[in-house]
Amino acid sequence: MALKFTTSYVEDALAVFKQYKLLGERAMAQVSDAQLFASLDEESNSIAIIVKHIAGNMRSRWTDFLTTDGEKPNRNRDSEFVDPAATREALMRDWEDGWARVFEAIEPLTDPDMGRVVTIRGEAHSVMQAINRQLAHYPQHVGQVILLAKHYAGDKWQTLSVARNKSTEFNRRVASGEASQR
Template identity: 45%
Template sequence: MTPADLAAHYLTDVRERMRGVKRLGDGALAQLPEGGWHTPLGPDGNSAAVLVQHLSGNMHSRWGALRHGYRTGAEGEHPGRNRDAEFEDAGRTEAELRVHWEAGWAVFLAALDHLEPDDLTRNLTIRGETHTVVQAVQRQMAHYSGHVYQLVLLAKTLRGTDWQTLSIPRGGSAAFNAERMGAGGRGPQGVPEAEHDPGLTRSR
């Protein structure tokens, strides 16, 4: 595999995995009970509303300049961003918060989709600190995944016994493995695994 092939493979994998992370977040948000959007787990915790505000604000700031492709001199901290306000519950409705959620992910995923393999070693800055594009992508993959798993924990705790798992259910690993490894390892009914369950819809 050439370096160019490896870079293209990396971008394909990142796009698929981060769409999977979004689906995981979608599944968690869909199970929040009534009033759950604004309920933290503790006095210093973040509610789902706050996490959505922060993710959306970060995604717009970090990736807005690259939404239509790499741009020389891009800065990942938009001067108009008010990060501190993202951590204050603004009392938005569920509908408003879903708009923020979708809009933030749209910016981030569009930026990933427009990156080319050669862009990965080019530079951008975040708060004036120089990063290669691949470093910025890795940094935000970890950041966004962490907050989405916070959303999962929050929604699961608030939902209680009514929670519907987004992963392999307890006691279901053997059946899941048998299903996946059946039909010559191509998943159920011979469907390739990537088509059957792309990304991170199920945690391993």
């Protein structure tokens, strides 16, 4: 997934977060408003609920990232799994707000900051560990969004990576310089 060769952890982490943000957006763009709020069954989360949870996590983890615990006292995690924003526009505002907090917290960091200590739920983490924790968490949920969007889009789905049975053609295009690697 290297979009650009780098030896900077901060730069690489930001690139990965941005890639997953884009994948989520490209997936959500392929479903109707009704499908954003649909659940497969009563135990499943809708895309909207997943977005609400991710945004709530981002608000808690990245607000005052270096100075306060990543689990804010005013966060009610359980409420993230009910009553999502009522419209696509409101949902996307929550999505954008969450991602903005991620980028605002990480962009000013330098590689030497990676050894600083932050807490999440009272447990000490290096800044690098805290970032890695979220680099595992958010892609998991973006994958759920993609799976649901692909299910709902059906035969109208436009792949977010190399299309099925197109690897050889894609590799040929990359080797010849006709396509970028992503």
